[in-house]
Amino acid sequence: MELAISGKMCNREAFLHVDKGEGRLKVYVTAWYMGESLLLCIYNENAHLGAVSVSEFDHASGRNSVSTITLLGHKDDYLTREAAYLLGKHTQKPVGVICGVHVENITREEISQIMDNTKAAVEEIAARLDSGSG
Numbered sequence: 001m002e003l004a005i006s007g008k009m010c011n012r013e014a015f016l017h018v019d020k021g022e023g024r025l026k027v028y029v030t031a032w033y034m035g036e037s038l039l040l041c042i043y044n045e046n047a048h049l050g051a052v053s054v055s056e057f058d059h060a061s062g063r064n065s066v067s068t069i070t071l072l073g074h075k076d077d078y079l080t081r082e083a084a085y086l087l088g089k090h091t092q093k094p095v096g097v098i099c100g101v102h103v104e105n106i107t108r109e110e111i112s113q114i115m116d117n118t119k120a121a122v123e124e125i126a127a128r129l130d131s132g133s134g
């Protein structure tokens with residue numbers, strides 16, 4: 001189903017979904033287009049709103065800028081910032097990333113694995129955008 005927003009179309013159904021990892025370290029990444037912009041949601045079984053990042057690619061300089069807002073006490077900005085930067089640079093379009101990943105009593109090794117799982121999922125989204133399978 002599509003919804004018209006300011007003359008642009010917004011797909012209300014996720015067009016890409018990737019999950020990486022297992023058990024309590026499994027992350028889900030879901031993507032939608034809103035007009036020409038890409039929206040990403042990164043979450044796990046304890047989904048919440050922890051951070052939001054927006055990237056904008058400057059075609060004149062070839063640089064990508066990312067702005068991030070983090071809710072008090074959350075560390076999700078590490079995931080949103082990297083995902084927004086990677087996909088903004090890759091697509092050269094505006095990208096918004098919302099993230100909420102929570103794992104109770106997480107260890108340093110598990111944090112590293114969550115970051116690796118998220119990066120792998122975002123890279124797969126980028127690859128699928130290139131292949132047209134999105």
